[in-house]
Structure formats: structure tokens, C-alpha cells
Amino acid sequence: MKWRPKTLAGQFLVLMVGSVMLAQVLMLATFMVETDGKIDQYERTYVLGRIAAVYKSSTYMSHEERxxxxxxxxxxxIVFGLGLQSRGVPLEQSDEEVLRGLREFLDAPIQIASQPVSLWDIIRFWYQDEEENCFLLLTESLRSSDCPYWEAFVKYDDGSWLSAVGPPSPEAPVLLAPVIFSVFLTIIGITIVVALVTRRLTAPLRELSNSADLVGRGEDIDPLPETGPRELSSVMTAFNTMQERTHRFIQDRTTMLAAISHDLRTPITSLRLRAEFIENEKLQGQVIETLDDMQTMVESFLTFAKQDISEEKLQEFDLVAMLNAIAAETKGMAFTSSVETCLYLGRKVSIRRAISNLVGNAIKYGHEARVRLELDEKRVCITIEDSGDGVPEDRFEEIFTPFTRLDQARSVTEGSVGLGLSIARSIVRKHGGDLIPSNLERGFRISAILPL
Incomplete structure (x- = not known):
């Protein structure tokens, strides 16, 4: 359902207010039916029956007796009077509901004049003094231009008319106005209270969601306050514990990798020095080449591992300007953009490294890199296209696996150990985005999606 709120607070508010409104509507409907029935009974017994009785009693009386x-x-x-003419319209043409049943009591010409009840009359019914209230049955108010009234004219055989004037009986909504007003105030009060309570209860969940998003982007955050209901505080405690353990695990792993890298540098340097004393130049060259490969692999692996604990701070920068700078420094890259500027909040150095890796990969395997930036309200999309042979779709995920190269014929000496795309995806995902690979008719495309 499109109208259903998506937040927990909104759904809880709709549930509570909807339940109260349903109960109040049912109660009001019951009161309306009962009140309407009693008003109809009153009108039939004390208004219509009385007019009919007075008319029948006075039918054979003289003018003075009437x-x-x-x-x-x-x-x-009801005020009765005698007149020589009627000021009303035939009963069948009248809209006065009170007197329609008079035809059941009398078989004589009947005409009706009336002034209906207005909203202002309803307000006066409840809030004006007795001297100003039309519904308090004061004789002086009848046929007043400021008050509602009804007047029935019944014709005698001698041509004169019986006139019966009275104030309209209040309708059920008039009598139930205080109840309706009370229901309205109750719903408003409950809405305000429930909105405040649900907002307070769900505030920790919103904070948890924001913190989880920041942690997913690689940010270091302070422990969440473990407050609120027991269930929520338990979730906060578990999240803080998880964050502490994850951070400690990554720190320990990176420290271990740094130590291994450092320890490997020493024997590699020692072997390089010893290789200088090898008299066979061919063998010497092979040994030095192997040592260079080992050095490259160690440095690349350490660089990849450090992505998990990058301490680079967020900053606002222009993505268009960055891509223009990369294009100016990179032979084989062509850049176009749908916008002149694109301000983005992220880790500038990491984003530049990711884009450079993707561009370098496209140029290396596809001979060129056609880069385009597109922007909408929610995200930035940077597409890198080449003119290579593409990648089989069943191996799309494999190209992001560390130390994986689809072209096994290439050696480490060519500068590739299979970490470029892995590092690029790691950086983009830490910004809340992702890399989407796809094949072109001739070439390969990777789309870097960065949410704003």
C-alpha cells in the first residue's frame, strides 16, 4: 500500500490513532442512531400529534372560540394562531422534514413556511445565553429573522387557516456536538502523545541505523549510548560489542600483515644484495626479477589490507575536477560529464585511487578508457568503458577476487598482481556504493555507483 508509512514511528502512530478513531466513530454512530430515533419520536408525539389534535378540536368552533x-x-x-391567509408553500413542495408526517394525521390543505438551522444556530445552541438562544423555545424568537423556525398552516372549511409556529428540533449532530468535539480533541491529544512517545522510542533505532551506515563506510564512531527500553539497550550493547571486536580484529590483522611485510622486506633486500655478487649475469637478472616480483606482491597485498582501516577523513570535493585531472595525466582516457561540477562528500585520495585503478585496468586490457559522469538526485554514476574483448558474464564476480587475473599469461613484472579491481570495489563499497560490470557490443563497462 503506497499510503502506509514506511517508518516504525509512522506505522505505530497510524495504528494507535486509527484504533481510537474506529472506536469513536462506532460510538458516535450508535449515539446518532439512538438520538435520531428519540427526536423522531418526540416530533411525532409532541409536535405532529398536537397540531392534529388542536385542528380537529377547533374544526367546528367559532372564530372567538378558536x-x-x-x-x-x-x-x-408551539404557538397557535388563526389567520385569513397562508404564508407558506404546499407541504409537498417544502423541505421541512419535521412536518412531512403531518399528512398522516390530517386530510386537509397544508402549507409550510420555515427557516432552516444554520451552523451559526448550532454554535448559539451551545454557547449563547438564554436570552439570545433560539433553541430555548422563547416565544419572542419565533419567526425572527435571526432564528430558525417552522410554521404549519392547516386550512379550515370556512377558508381560515390554523397557524402553528415552533422552533426546529435540534438534529442529532447538534445534540452530539460536545461529544464530537470531545472526540476531536481526544484524537488530537492521542496523536501528539503517541507521536512524541514513538519518536522518543525510535530515536535509538535511527541512531543505530546511521551508525551502522557509517561503520559500513569505514568510519570510526563513538560507542552508542545504551539507553531506552531493555530490548533497545540490549541491541545497542550488542552493536557496540560487535564494533569493538571488528575494529580490534582488523587492527590485529593489519598489524600482523605490516609485520610480515616488514619482515619480508629484510630478507628480500638481503637477497638482492647477495644477487649482486652472482657472476652469471643471466642468473643474476632472473634472481633480481623474482625478488622484484616478490616485493611488488608484498607491497600490493599490504596496500589492499590497509583499505579496511583507512583513516582518511571525509571531505567535500569536486568529482568532475578530479576526473578532469586524472584525464589530463592519463594517456588513453577520454572524459565527459553531464554536469559542470559535482560536489561529493567522501575520501578524496581513496576515490582517486579507485578511479585510477579502473581507468588503468581499462587502458591495459581494452586499449582506451571512455569515462562519463552522470548525476541525479540520489547518486553519482561514473562509467568506464573500453574496447577490449570483454569478460564472460559468469566470471564477473571473479574479476573482483584478490590476486585473480583472467589473463594467466601476464606476469607480475607487468605491474599486475590482480588487486586493482579488488581495491577499487573495496573503496567504492566503503562509500556506500558498488561497482556494476557489464559487457558492451565491443568492449567492457564498469559503472561506479556512489550514493549522495
Missing amino acids: EQLFENVSNPD
């Missing part, structure tokens, strides 16, 4: 009767039976609920 006026005396009307004066005696009138009250603030």
Missing part, C-alpha cells in the same frame, strides 16, 4: 383555545394551548414549544 382564538380562546389557541391562547390556552400555546406554549414556548
Whole structure:
């Protein structure tokens, strides 16, 4: 569902507020039905029945007797009067719901005049004083231009009209206005409280998510505060422990590799010195070449291992300017960009190394490197294309494996030990991105995706 919130706080808020709203709506619906029924019963018994009774009682009376009767039976609920003409419209043309049932009681010409209830009348019903309230059944308010009313005219056989004037009975929404207002305030209050509580409860989760993303990018972060509910504090504790162990493991591994590299340099240097005393020049050259290969492999391996604990700080730099600089220094590289500038927050030296590795690999195996930068709202895409023979799709993952070279005929002396793409992917992934390989009709493409 597209409308469903994606955050835990949003889903919890919708669940709580939705549950309360459903309960309140059901309660209001029940009250509406009950109140409407009671109002209908009141109107039928005390309004329609009373008008019919007064009309039937006065049918055979004289003019004076009718006026005396009307004066005696009138009250603030209904005021009766006698007139020579009607000011209303036929009952069938009237919209006054209260008096429609009068036809069931009387078989005589009936006309209706009325002024309906407005929103302002509802407000006055609850908040105005008695002297100003149209619904408090004051006789002076009937047929006032400021108050709602209804007036029924029933014609006698002698041509005169019985006039019955009264205030409209409040509708169910009028009577239930305080309840509806209370429900509205309740929903607002619950929404505010639940929003604050869920935001406070999920704050550690947001911090955990951000910290996990930073750790995944190779950043060193401070331990998370182990606060909040027991379940969340346990997660924070486990994350801090994991981060400490991972950092210690990487430090120990790199220290060990540095020590091995240092220890290997000494015998390699010693062997190189001894090789200088070999009289056979051919043998001497072979030994020195082998020692150079060993030196290259040791240095390359140490460089790859150090990617895991790179201490380079994040900084903002222009990717377009960097790629232009690399193109100026690299023969066989052509660079184009869809934007003039592209500011990016990352490790500048590492990103430059990764791009240089990818470009160098394209030139070495594909004779050229066509580089293009494209930018959208969420990511930067740098594509490097060459004109080589491409890579079998089932070996795409293999090219990123350390010390793997698809062309086994190439030697270490050519400057490749199979770590260029491995180092490049390691750097890009530490920035939250990835390298996507694909084949062209003629050539090979690697797309470096860097999220903004």
C-alpha cells in the first residue's frame, strides 16, 4: 500500500490513532442512531400529534372560540394562531422534514413556511445565553429573522387557516456536538502523545541505523549510548560489542600483515644484495626479477589490507575536477560529464585511487578508457568503458577476487598482481556504493555507483 508509512514511528502512530478513531466513530454512530430515533419520536408525539389534535378540536368552533383555545394551548414549544391567509408553500413542495408526517394525521390543505438551522444556530445552541438562544423555545424568537423556525398552516372549511409556529428540533449532530468535539480533541491529544512517545522510542533505532551506515563506510564512531527500553539497550550493547571486536580484529590483522611485510622486506633486500655478487649475469637478472616480483606482491597485498582501516577523513570535493585531472595525466582516457561540477562528500585520495585503478585496468586490457559522469538526485554514476574483448558474464564476480587475473599469461613484472579491481570495489563499497560490470557490443563497462 503506497499510503502506509514506511517508518516504525509512522506505522505505530497510524495504528494507535486509527484504533481510537474506529472506536469513536462506532460510538458516535450508535449515539446518532439512538438520538435520531428519540427526536423522531418526540416530533411525532409532541409536535405532529398536537397540531392534529388542536385542528380537529377547533374544526367546528367559532372564530372567538378558536382564538380562546389557541391562547390556552400555546406554549414556548408551539404557538397557535388563526389567520385569513397562508404564508407558506404546499407541504409537498417544502423541505421541512419535521412536518412531512403531518399528512398522516390530517386530510386537509397544508402549507409550510420555515427557516432552516444554520451552523451559526448550532454554535448559539451551545454557547449563547438564554436570552439570545433560539433553541430555548422563547416565544419572542419565533419567526425572527435571526432564528430558525417552522410554521404549519392547516386550512379550515370556512377558508381560515390554523397557524402553528415552533422552533426546529435540534438534529442529532447538534445534540452530539460536545461529544464530537470531545472526540476531536481526544484524537488530537492521542496523536501528539503517541507521536512524541514513538519518536522518543525510535530515536535509538535511527541512531543505530546511521551508525551502522557509517561503520559500513569505514568510519570510526563513538560507542552508542545504551539507553531506552531493555530490548533497545540490549541491541545497542550488542552493536557496540560487535564494533569493538571488528575494529580490534582488523587492527590485529593489519598489524600482523605490516609485520610480515616488514619482515619480508629484510630478507628480500638481503637477497638482492647477495644477487649482486652472482657472476652469471643471466642468473643474476632472473634472481633480481623474482625478488622484484616478490616485493611488488608484498607491497600490493599490504596496500589492499590497509583499505579496511583507512583513516582518511571525509571531505567535500569536486568529482568532475578530479576526473578532469586524472584525464589530463592519463594517456588513453577520454572524459565527459553531464554536469559542470559535482560536489561529493567522501575520501578524496581513496576515490582517486579507485578511479585510477579502473581507468588503468581499462587502458591495459581494452586499449582506451571512455569515462562519463552522470548525476541525479540520489547518486553519482561514473562509467568506464573500453574496447577490449570483454569478460564472460559468469566470471564477473571473479574479476573482483584478490590476486585473480583472467589473463594467466601476464606476469607480475607487468605491474599486475590482480588487486586493482579488488581495491577499487573495496573503496567504492566503503562509500556506500558498488561497482556494476557489464559487457558492451565491443568492449567492457564498469559503472561506479556512489550514493549522495
